Amino acid sequence: MKKVGLLGCGNVGHIIAERCDGFVVTAVFDVDTRRAEEVANLCGARVYPDFDRFLESDADIIVEAASVAAVREYAQTILTKGKDIVILSVGALADEELRRGIEQLAAATDHRVYIPSGAIVGLDGLKTGEFANITRVVLRTTKNPASLGIATNERMLVFKGTAADCIREFPKNINVAVAIELASGVKAEVELWADPAAIRNIHELTYEGEFGEVTITVRNNPSPDNPATSYLAALSILTLLRNLDRPLQIGT
Ligand SMILES: NC(=O)c1ccc[n+]([C@@H]2O[C@H](COP(=O)([O-])OP(=O)(O)OC[C@H]3O[C@@H](n4cnc5c(N)ncnc54)[C@H](O)[C@@H]3O)[C@@H](O)[C@H]2O)c1
Incomplete structure (x- = not known):
């Protein structure tokens, strides 16, 4: 089963932790340690108060559900440390230089960057x-x-x-x-x-x-705790993670 590290323990992070099925959340990190602890309590993950130590965890894939700024700050380090990444704050990739850098690094390290469908379909x-x-x-x-x-x-x-x-x-x-x-x-x-x-x-x-x-x-429907975030966005990550290793891939 895939081991997931959660970067960002807000509204989406809580939903992922509550509903993990087909994968396991082993590590969590948030600048707000209280939120990280709440999420860890939901899924039995370990809280890392420090980002570098978080990346030393046994997670195979990091799910970013934090912010555009977090993608800028951490995405390339995550790939360099040998982990795949799911980027929910995809708005960060409007910066072409950043996007190219992330893509090149993923190719060079043979890792994958997944963009979930988030709040849209089609x-x-x-x-x-x-x-x-x-x-x-x-x-x-x-x-x-x-x-x-x-x-x-x-x-x-x-x-x-x-x-x-x-x-x-x-x-x-x-x-x-x-x-x-x-x-x-x-x-x-x-x-x-x-x-x-x-x-x-x-x-x-x-x-x-x-x-x-x-x-x-x-x-x-907006998420209960953050009206800016659609519930569908959290569900799209659950679906992505659950289907990563399935032999039958539908609509990819
Ligand atoms: N792709 C899409 O369609 C889609 C849809 C909804 C939300 N989003 C994005 O997903 C992200 C998460 O949404 P949410 O509703 O859970 O937000 P939220 O504000 O409820 O939670 C974000 C959490 O990330 C933490 N965080 C922010 N920056 C951080 C950093 N640099 N390092 C560590 N922790 C950091 C915050 O402390 C907070 O606990 C947001 O950026 C949002 O815009 C994308």
């Missing part, structure tokens, strides 16, 4: 962009203003532009925009709306190309 179709020309990708995301850390009584457009610029302004909220760009290889047209009436995180994704056209609307 990445499988977008990946056909490697073989068939995808010509246009549009993402319209709507969240409650509280998730975005702004105050408004009316539905309003808070951002329109590229995924890279959007994740810079909203690093906790728009990871999916970067995931869809990485999957398709096409720059997305991104809109972010704040809507006081929104009780779910809504992603409307449209893409078109040689194959035809896809329109997807995902209405995600």
Whole structure:
């Protein structure tokens, strides 16, 4: 069974620890040691108060569920220390230099970097962009203003532009925009709306190309403890980890 090290013991970390099945969490690390201890109590993992010692644990794969900043700070060291990595804060990879560095290091060390589908669906179709020309990708995301850390009584457009610029302004909220760009290889047209009436995180994704056209609307329930994070994102990591070693791979 795969041994998992959890980097980040917040909302997603708690869900992974509570629901681990088909893998075992052996090590946890968080800048907030109290949170790390809570998660360790849920799954019997060992708490590491120090990142270097965390990497000396017996974990085969590190699951990052922390922040864009944590990916910048730790991803390359994780690969250098001989571990695979799952990156949930994929927004960090909008930085092309960082992404290239991580990819090259993974190739050089023969390790893998997994990007879960997170809060969106349809990445499988977008990946056909490697073989068939995808010509246009549009993402319209709507969240409650509280998730975005702004105050408004009316539905309003808070951002329109590229995924890279959007994740810079909203690093906790728009990871999916970067995931869809990485999957398709096409720059997305991104809109972010704040809507006081929104009780779910809504992603409307449209893409078109040689194959035809896809329109997807995902209405995600926010996680109980962090309205910015969709519950689906935590579930996508559970699914990824459980399926890593399965002989039958579906929709990958
Ligand atoms: N790809 C997606 O679709 C998707 C969806 C939802 C969330 N996310 C991202 O996943 C991450 C986790 O989400 P969450 O809801 O669990 O967040 P959270 O804020 O509830 O928890 C994050 C935890 O990571 C810890 N942390 C942050 N930076 C750290 C660092 N540099 N070193 C060590 N610990 C650090 C924090 O102390 C906190 O306990 C966030 O970056 C979020 O934006 C991505």
